[in-house]
Amino acid sequence: xxxxxxxxxxxxxxxxxxxxxxxxxxxxxxxxxxxxxxxxxxxxxxxxxxxxxxxxxxxxxxxxxxxxxxxxxxxxxxxxxxxxxxxxxxxxxxxxxxxxxxxxxxxxxxxxxxxxxxxxxxxxxxxxxxxxxxxxxxxxxxxxxxxxxxxxxxxxxxxxxxxxxxxxxxxxxxxxxxxxxxxxxxxxxxxxxxxxxxxxxxxxxxxxxxxxxxxxxxxxxxxxxxxxxxxxxxxxxxxxxxxxxxxxxxxxxxxxxxxxxxxxxxxxxxxxxxxxxxxxxxxxxxxxxxxxxxxxxxxxxxxxxxxxxxxxxxxxxxxxxxxxxxxxxxxxxxxxxxxxxxxxxxxxxxxxxxxxxxxxxxxxxxxxxxxxxxxxxxxxxxxxxxxxxxxxxxxxxxxxxxxxxxxxxxxxxxxxxxxxxxxxxxxxxxxxxxxxxxxxxxxxxxxxxxxxxxxxxxxxxxxxxxxxxxxxxxxxxxxxxxxxxxxxxxxxxxxxxxxxxxxxxxxxxxxxxxxxxxxxxxxxxxxxxxxxxxxxxxxxxxxxxxxxxxxxxxxx
Amino acid sequence: xxxxxxxxxxxxxxxxxxxxxxxxxxxxxxxxxxxxxxxxxxxxxxxxxxxxxxxxxxxxxxxxxxxxxxxxxxxxxxxxxxxxxxxxxxxxxxxxx
Ligand code: SF4
Numbered sequence: 283x284x285x286x287x288x289x290x291x292x293x294x295x296x297x298x299x300x301x302x303x304x305x306x307x308x309x310x311x312x313x314x315x316x317x318x319x320x321x322x323x324x325x326x327x328x329x330x331x332x333x334x335x336x337x338x339x340x341x342x343x344x345x346x347x348x349x350x351x352x353x354x355x356x357x358x359x360x361x362x363x364x365x366x367x368x369x370x371x372x373x374x375x376x377x378x379x380x381x382x383x384x385x386x387x388x389x390x391x392x393x394x395x396x397x398x399x400x401x402x403x404x405x406x407x408x409x410x411x412x413x414x415x416x417x418x419x420x421x422x423x424x425x426x427x428x429x430x431x432x433x434x435x436x437x438x439x440x441x442x443x444x445x446x447x448x449x450x451x452x453x454x455x456x457x458x459x460x461x462x463x464x465x466x467x468x469x470x471x472x473x474x475x476x477x478x479x480x481x482x483x484x485x486x487x488x489x490x491x492x493x494x495x496x497x498x499x500x501x502x503x504x505x506x507x508x509x510x511x512x513x514x515x516x517x518x519x520x521x522x523x524x525x526x527x528x529x530x531x532x533x534x535x536x537x538x539x540x541x542x543x544x545x546x547x548x549x550x551x552x553x554x555x556x557x558x559x560x561x562x563x564x565x566x567x568x569x570x571x572x573x574x575x576x577x578x579x580x581x582x583x584x585x586x587x588x589x590x591x592x593x594x595x596x597x598x599x600x601x602x603x604x605x606x607x608x609x610x611x612x613x614x615x616x617x618x619x620x621x622x623x624x625x626x627x628x629x630x631x632x633x634x635x636x637x638x639x640x641x642x643x644x645x646x647x648x649x650x651x652x653x654x655x656x657x658x659x660x661x662x663x664x665x666x667x668x669x670x671x672x673x674x675x676x677x678x679x680x681x682x683x684x685x686x687x688x689x690x691x692x693x694x695x696x697x698x699x700x701x702x703x704x705x706x707x708x709x710x711x712x713x714x715x716x717x718x719x720x721x722x723x724x725x726x727x728x729x730x731x732x733x734x735x736x737x738x739x740x741x742x743x744x745x746x747x748x749x750x751x752x753x754x755x756x757x758x759x760x761x762x763x764x765x766x767x768x769x770x771x772x773x774x775x776x777x778x779x780x781x782x783x784x785x786x787x788x789x790x791x792x793x794x795x796x797x798x799x800x801x802x803x804x805x806x807x808x809x810x811x812x813x814x815x816x817x818x819x820x821x822x823x824x825x826x827x828x829x830x831x832x833x834x835x836x837x838x
Numbered sequence: 839x840x841x842x843x844x845x846x847x848x849x850x851x852x853x854x855x856x857x858x859x860x861x862x863x864x865x866x867x868x869x870x871x872x873x874x875x876x877x878x879x880x881x882x883x884x885x886x887x888x889x890x891x892x893x894x895x896x897x898x899x900x901x902x903x904x905x906x907x908x909x910x911x912x913x914x915x916x917x918x919x920x921x922x923x924x925x926x927x928x929x930x931x932x933x934x935x
Contacts, residue, residue: 315894332850379848709913
C-alpha cells in the first residue's frame with residue numbers, strides 16, 4: 283500500500299499542529315463557534331446528538347494492521363471502545379471530546395492517517411472496489427489511480443470550495459463493487475482494443491434528495507489524461523454548479539439540467555486547454571505509484587483444496603461461512619474473505635477495540651498485512667491462502683465475527699440514524715436490528731438468496747437506500763418515525779434507483795412489511811435461481827403492492 | 839412547556855439548564871418554562887452560554903410532564919436525554935442505574 287514520503291509526513295504533521303492550535307484557541311474562547319465550525323469540519327470533527335463525532339479517512343478503504351491497531355487504541359483510550367465503519371469506507375468515532383481530538387490526530391498521523399477532507403465542499407475520500415488487487419475479474423488494480431487522485435485533490439487550492447461536496451469512486455473490474463454510477467465521478471478502469479489502460483468516465487451520479495444515475499460522458503480516457511480530464515470536469519462544475527441553493531448544488535443537478543451531451547461538450551472544450559499540459563501523467567509516475575500497490579508475493583499453497591475438503595466435513599458452520607463469505611481470488615490457491623460486521627441483531631458496521639486488534643493480528647499473520655473496508659460496512663481480508671481459511675474462521679468465531687451472511691438479507695447497510703446523527707429524522711439501526719433478528723435463520727436467508735437491504739435515517743441517504751434491492755428511508759411524520767420502502771434499486775454495473783412502493787410503515791410495522799415483501803418474492807420467483815432484484819425487474823410492483831396493501835392497492 | 843438544552847463545548851456532552859445546578863448532564867430537574875416570559879428567559883440564558891463559549895447547538899425544546907418526569911415531545915430529544923437505543927450501555931441511560 284501507499285507509504286507517506288517526507289512531504290506527506292510534514293504535510294500531515296503541519297495540519298495536526300495547526301488544528302491543535304485552533305482547538306486550543308477555541309477552548310480558550312479566543313475564537314467563536316462560527317469561526318471554528320468550518321475549521322473543525324475541515325478536520326473531520328462534527329457535532330452530533332450526544333457528543334462530537336470524528337470521521338477518519340481510510341483512502342480507498344485500505345488499511346494495514348498497524349493502522350487498525352491504532353484505531354483500536356484510539357477507541358479504547360479516547361472513545362467508548364468501538365468504532366463505526368461507514369458507507370464511504372471511513373471510520374467514525376461517536377464519542378470523542380473536542381479537547382482530545384488533537385491527541386487523536388497526532389496518534390493517527392503516526393500511522394499515516396488523518397481526517398482531512400472528510401467533510402466540507404471539497405473532494406472527499408476517493409473510494410474503490412474493496413476486492414481491488416485480489417478479484418479474479420479485475421483488469422487492473424484501481425487503487426494507484428485512486429491514490430493519484432487523492433494526492434492531486436488534497437488541499438487542491440482551486441477545488442477546496444466547490445459548490446458542494448464531491449465524491450469520486452474507481453473500479454477496475456467488470457462487476458462494479460464500488461457503486462461508481464452513484465458518485466459525482468465514477469471511473470471504470472478498463473483496457474482498449476490495443477491493450478492500453480484507461481477509463482470509462484461517468485459523471486453526475488448521486489443519492490440524497492434527488493437520486494440520479496451517473497451518465498457516461500467518455501467511453502475511453504487514456505490513463506495519462508486522468509488528472510487533466512478530471513480537472514476539466516471540476517472546472518465546469520466549479521464555474522456553473524449552483525451556489526444559491528444547497529439542494530441543487532451537486533454536480534448531478536448541473537449534469538441533469540445541462541444535459542449529459544452538452545455537459546460532455548463543455549468538459550471537452552475545457553479539456554482542450556488542459557490536455558498535454560503538466561497535468562498529463564507520465565507513465566513513470568503512474569508506475570511509481572503502482573509499485574506501492576504491487577501485489578504481495580503469493581507462494582504456492584496447493585494443500586488448500588484438501589484442507590478445505592476435510593474442514594467442510596468437520597464443520598457445517600465453516601462450510602456455510604465458506605460458501606457465503608469467501609470469494610475467488612485471481613490466484614487459485616488463495617481467496618478473499620469478508621468479515622461480516624453484521625452479526626444478527628448487532629449494529630451494522632460497529633466493531634470493538636478488541637475485535638480490531640484481533641483482526642489486525644489475523645491480517646498480519648495470514649493476510650499479508652492488508653485489510654479493506656467495504657462500502658457495505660464490512661471488513662475484507664483480500665489475500666488469504668485457502669489452506670488457512672479454517673484457522674482464520676476459528677479465530678473469527680472466537681471474536682464473534684464469523685456471521686455467514688455476506689450479500690444476504692441480514693447483511694444490511696445502515697447509517698447511524700437518529701441514535702447518533704443530528705440530521706436524522708428516524709432511527710435506522712434499530713430497524714436493521716429488528717429485521718436482522720427476524721431473518722436470523724441462515725437457512726431461510728440462503729433460501730432467499732442475494733438481497734441487498736439498505737436503510738437511511740433521512741433523505742441524505744448515507745445508508746444508500748435508493749440503491750438497495752429493498753431500501754428503507756426513515757422520515758418524521760407528526761413527530762413519529764415512519765419508514766418508506768423502495769424496491770428495485772441497485773448499486774452495481776446495472777445501477778437503478780428504487781421505486782417507492784406505497785405509503786410508509788410505523789416502527790412496529792416495518793419488519794412485518796419487509797417480511798411480506800420477501801414472502802411475496804418467494805412465491806412469485808421463477809425458481810431459486812431468480813434473485814430478488816431480477817424477479818422485481820420482471821414482475822414489477824404489482825404483486826408486492828397487493829401483498830402489502832391488499833384492497834387498498836386496487837382502489838388506488 | 840419548554841426546557842433549555844445544548845451541547846457542551848469541551849466534550850460535546852448533551853446538557854440541560856437547571857435553576858438549581860446551572861448546566862447539568864441530565865434532563866430531569868431542568869428549568870421548565872410554562873409561558874412566553876419563561877421561554878424568553880431560557881432563550882437568553884442559552885444565548886449567553888453560546889456567547890461565552892460554554893455551549894453550542896443551544897435550543898429551547900418542547901417537553902411535557904408525565905408522572906412528574908420531564909419527557910421531550912420529539913424522539914430526537916428523548917434519545918439525546920437517554921442515549922442511543924442500540925447501545926443502552928452508553929449515554930445517560932448507562933449512568934442511571
Ligand atoms: S442518512 Fe441522514 S440520518 Fe443517516 S447518517 Fe446520513 S445524514 Fe444522518
